[in-house]
């Protein structure tokens with residue numbers, strides 16, 4: 001089984017988000033980038049399934065410029081076998097999906113795993129686009145993934161419940177908890193990651209279909225109105241008469 | 247040229263988020279001097295679909311194929327693509343739900359359309375550009391995105407726009423067939439399992455949410471959260487560590503790595519307000535924080551707060567809600 005795991009390179013979850021003075025670009029200064037937290041589920045589950053089968057390969061793929069390589073190496077340290085970086089700034093989801101679809105097709109991957117969404121642009125869309133480009137099913141978001149031969153059984157989250165879906169390879173799935181316990185690199189992994197193959201390829205396809213004109217930050221709160229704990233019932237009156245939400 | 251709105255139904259009723267989408271679609275149609283047609287998916291009744299007139303929809307297409315009751319990605323995509331061609335729609339509007347976004351992303355490739363998900367406001371059309379504002383950086387920012395091309399797809403975030411109601415207006419409901427075949431249902435679910443909803447309120451659709459964190463001390467104390475939620479008609483939620491240790495089910499976990507909610511009221515009980523938690527809730531209209539530590543960071547993001555012990559405060563709040571009658 002050939003697994004392709006797509007990882008995006010995102011600001012650490014504790015990052016305070018700021019933009020350049022013209023509000024046109026995300027201010028990267030001093031920001032720590034990490035593997036998108038959802039993608040860690042995809043990576044770990046691919047490694048687990050490969051280990052359980054006793055054969056197969058796990059390839060990680062990132063569409064990004066050279067500064068994403070430390071996180072690609074981290075994915076190799078966690079246990080991927082090799083990596084591909086498409087050498088381009090990821091301009092939008094469509095552009096990224098085209099790159100992933102091209103690599104998936106060329107490498108004839110059986111299982112293409114992604115995270116539920118990228119925590120920077122929160123698109124929740126790359127997986128659907130890739131599935132459509134390749135003419136194969138996408139299961140998103142998946143909470144559980146098991147493989148038996150060429151058939152996968154997945155649990156897909158829907159609002160208020162879940163669906164059990166069964167698909168044959170090749171397919172795309174986007175992963176989220178509680179699929180597995182994401183692994184962290186160990187010393188041996190970090191050592192071997194240095195020599196694992198990382199191939200850099202140039203982008204293909206059509207240009208992006210969307211562009212960010214400007215960023216904005218949410219309006220600041222007015223400040224909290226404190227109610228005495230002894231008089232907690234007062235809060236309910238305020239919610240009805242002042243805030244008018246109940 | 248028209249606007250096509252995808253309306254999700256369940257148990258015969260139009261989902262609340264789809265009423266918002268219908269209103270949004272009608273407003274976009276008005277901006278562009280055209281009309282809004284809806285295509286219904288899921289289990290619907292003609293009578294309920296006709297009431298979409300109240301949101302400004304003129305016509306509703308409905309395919310009564312029974313296998314469309316549950317979400318089937320390929321079949322839904324083909325259904326909506328066929329309706330798009332029939333109506334010659336240039337703009338397609340869906341809910342930013344697990345269904346809407348999944349179908350929207352496939353459609354964008356099939357119809358060669360530009361796509362914006364997680365959209366929070368009506369589009370702006372100035373200087374020949376079509377711009378939508380969407381949530382980015384997990385609720386920490388917005389980005390204004392220019393959609394190019396002849397066709398555009400917009401997935402609207404729940405609770406970010408209001409559903410309008412013009413009583414008495416009805417939409418014409420027309421049967422529609424996309425001539426779906428067995429092959430279109432190849433990725434149909436083999437089983438659908440719905441959760442037991444405490445009080446019957448679904449978290450992603452909820453207007454009011456009562457949420458508990460580690461300060462609740464243990465699952466045995468969740469009765470306090472559930473009683474307040476029940477009195478208010480609210481859904482229940484929790485912080486990540488609470489679902490990590492299985493005090494509560496995973497689907498209640500809100501935050502950057504859980505679900506994002508934007509209810510009218512979010513009541514946080516014994517939650518410190520870590521940046522990853524705030525990311526999932528900070529677009530709530532009103533935030534109430536109950537925490538015994540006056541320095542808890544959540545108070546900075548709150549509209550109302552009580553510095554106190556949840557075990558003492560929650561029963562008082564429940565009693566006060568009941569007293570409202």
Ligand SMILES: Cc1cc2nc3c(=O)[nH]c(=O)nc-3n(C[C@H](O)[C@H](O)[C@H](O)COP(=O)(O)OP(=O)(O)OC[C@H]3O[C@@H](n4cnc5c(N)ncnc54)[C@H](O)[C@@H]3O)c2cc1C
Pocket residue numbers: 006007008009026036038039061062063064089090091092093096113114115116117118119120121122123124125126127211212
């Ligand atoms: C400096 C910088 C600026 C950027 N500016 C923009 C911008 O202006 N507009 C914009 O839309 N995007 C921009 N991006 C790209 C963004 O990070 C995403 O890669 C891409 O847009 C998809 O985002 P999404 O939220 O739609 O993905 P989703 O659909 O939410 O992602 C789902 C899954 O797809 C996979 N995936 C996503 N992106 C990649 C990737 N790059 N490589 C490999 N796998 C991936 C992951 O598995 C992810 O979990 C920028 C990135 C950087 C670093």
Ligand SMILES: Cc1cc2nc3c(=O)[nH]c(=O)nc-3n(C[C@H](O)[C@H](O)[C@H](O)COP(=O)(O)OP(=O)(O)OC[C@H]3O[C@@H](n4cnc5c(N)ncnc54)[C@H](O)[C@@H]3O)c2cc1C
Pocket residue numbers: 013037458459460461462484485486487488499500501502503504515516517518519520521522523526536537538539542554555556557
């Ligand atoms: C990559 C990453 C992703 C994450 N994603 C998420 C996410 O999606 N959602 C999320 O919630 N967290 C997330 N976290 C975790 C987050 O950083 C915090 O650890 C978590 O939100 C804390 O949960 P809590 O507030 O319930 O617990 P704590 O931080 O332990 O806070 C408990 C609070 O309860 C108060 N308290 C205690 N007893 C009482 C009492 N009797 N009465 C009143 N108040 C009391 C305390 O003063 C304290 O403020 C993430 C972390 C990482 C690293």
